[in-house]
Amino acid sequence: MDAPIDLRPVFRAHWPSYGPDWDRAIELGIDVAELERNLALTPEQRILQKHRTQQAIALLRAGLNRARHA
Known part of the structure; x- marks a missing residue:
């Protein structure tokens, strides 16, 4: 089985830091793109x-x- 793709560099490059909690979410592997999409609803x-x-x-x-x- 292939290892999951690490999207953390992509998230850091495309989204600004909204503070330490946001940065920690990225480090934990939380999909901030999905988070932003849901928050826009x-x-x-x-x-x-x-x-x-x-x-x-x-x-x-x-x-x-x-x-x-x-």
Whole structure:
């Protein structure tokens, strides 16, 4: 299995430092691009995103249950 790609240099190059917590998040491997994308959403968009994710999980669980009982 290949090692995961280290995106920390990319994050440091493309996003300014917002302080020590932000820098620490990058060091811990947190995807700050995804963080910024989610922070740009309105509360309504976040709720819709959560709803879509919950629907996808429900479909996956249903498929797993069908596969187990087939």
